[in-house]
Amino acid sequence: MRIGRQEIWPPLMLAPMAGLTHSALRTTLLGFGGVGLLSTEMLSATRLPAENAQLSPYLVKTAEESPLSYQLLLADEKPVANACAALHRLGADVIDLNLGCPAPMVRKVGGGSCLMETPDRVRCIVASARKNTDLPLTAKIRLGETLDAEKLRDFCLMLAGEGIDMVTVHARLRGESFARTPHWDWVAKVKEWIDVPVVANGGIDSVASARRCLEQSGADGLMIGRAAARTPWLFASIAREIFGMETPEPEVCLPQVYRAFVTALVQRFLPERRLGRLKEFTHYFAKNYFFGHHLAAKVQASLTLEEAWERALEFFAENDPIAEGLSSPFGDVSAAADCNSQSPAPGIWL
Numbered sequence: 554m555r556i557g558r559q560e561i562w563p564p565l566m567l568a569p570m571a572g573l574t575h576s577a578l579r580t581t582l583l584g585f586g587g588v589g590l591l592s593t594e595m596l597s598a599t600r601l602p603a604e605n606a607q608l609s610p611y612l613v614k615t616a617e618e619s620p621l622s623y624q625l626l627l628a629d630e631k632p633v634a635n636a637c638a639a640l641h642r643l644g645a646d647v648i649d650l651n652l653g654c655p656a657p658m659v660r661k662v663g664g665g666s667c668l669m670e671t672p673d674r675v676r677c678i679v680a681s682a683r684k685n686t687d688l689p690l691t692a693k694i695r696l697g698e699t700l701d702a703e704k705l706r707d708f709c710l711m712l713a714g715e716g717i718d719m720v721t722v723h724a725r726l727r728g729e730s731f732a733r734t735p736h737w738d739w740v741a742k743v744k745e746w747i748d749v750p751v752v753a754n755g756g757i758d759s760v761a762s763a764r765r766c767l768e769q770s771g772a773d774g775l776m777i778g779r780a781a782a783r784t785p786w787l788f789a790s791i792a793r794e795i796f797g798m799e800t801p802e803p804e805v806c807l808p809q810v811y812r813a814f815v816t817a818l819v820q821r822f823l824p825e826r827r828l829g830r831l832k833e834f835t836h837y838f839a840k841n842y843f844f845g846h847h848l849a850a851k852v853q854a855s856l857t858l859e860e861a862w863e864r865a866l867e868f869f870a871e872n873d874p875i876a877e878g879l880s881s882p883f884g885d886v887s888a889a890a891d892c893n894s895q896s897p898a899p900g901i902w903l
């Protein structure tokens with residue numbers, strides 16, 4: 554799969570997720586392989602140019618985290634030129650525009666899914682972005698307020714006409730919760746309408762659901778969100794079983810995966826930026842265990858990262874026979890000094 558000048562293989566993408574899609578999760582995913590395109594979480598286009606890339610938890614990354622798409626959150630075209638210039642300095646591989654986020658805080662400032670209601674404004678944003686970058690430019694949308702084929706078709710045609718190189722469709726309406734079955738068949742309609750690659754997103758949490766989604770949507774690629782945090786090896790499994798990639802069968806030791814995530818947090822983030830991210834990750838990762846809500850609750854109630862780790866160890870000792878002998882993730886604290894020169898934590902669970 555190609556978006557603009559960027560080759561993507563396998564056509565499996567990490568979804569942008571606020572509080573989750575950061576260097577530690579990306580590093581954990583890289584330990585297993587199978588991700589064709591990594592992503593940041595949404596980044597305020599207005600604030601981005603002033604962020605310190607060495608310290609910002611939204612921007613720290615290793616050289617191995619590539620190709621990497623940066624998602625911009627914006628409400629009009631004013632910040633586009635400066636944001637694109639900042640992304641060029643950061644070495645972005647792809648620039649994505651957030652046109653689908655339904656969060657009230659985002660909508661309040663006119664961003665995310667609000668923009669699908671104001672296509673003329675989106676036209677100006679895309680035109681400005683296209684003028685200011687020759688990087689692959691992508692857009693992530695939802696289906697809209699209601700299932701309205703004409704409106705959605707016009708919107709998608711406008712995006713492609715203004716130079717968007719790939720459209721990702723989160724196959725739900727703005728008001729639909731994650732519990733609802735996604736409308737993957739509507740991704741098929743988008744695919745019929747436009748000539749640029751179309752990626753399906755929403756509800757892909759296993760090889761079987763990835764297969765079903767591809768069958769129903771005919772999409773060129775798949776984007777995976779929450780399941781990336783719950784089962785970071787899922788990309789590798791889909792890459793192997795659906796796209797024929799020769800990745801090794803993931804040998805998953807859950808406590809080791811968790812330890813590797815904590816190690817990456819310690820290596821990449823300032824101390825005050827770690828615990829919240831561990832709590833967010835644990836909310837999803839804990840679902841791997843029958844009594845996972847106990848793990849999530851223990852970590853949630855912790856006041857420090859060290860306490861969270863100790864409590865997680867207690868949980869693993871009681872619930873996972875292969876947890877014995879886990880070494881501390883706090884050994885190499887000096888590694889935190891220079892985030893951008895770090896190699897990812899080794900894929901020790903492979």
Ligand SMILES: Cc1cc2nc3c(=O)[nH]c(=O)nc-3n(C[C@H](O)[C@H](O)[C@H](O)COP(=O)(O)O)c2cc1C
Nearest residue numbers: 568569570571594595651723755756757777778779
């Ligand atoms: C915690 C969380 C944060 C999210 N943040 C973003 C975001 O920053 N930008 C965005 O476009 N979508 C965001 N999303 C939506 C996801 O990218 C994705 O569209 C959604 O989770 C459906 O995919 P999934 O079923 O694979 O999780 C977020 C979703 C979650 C659960």
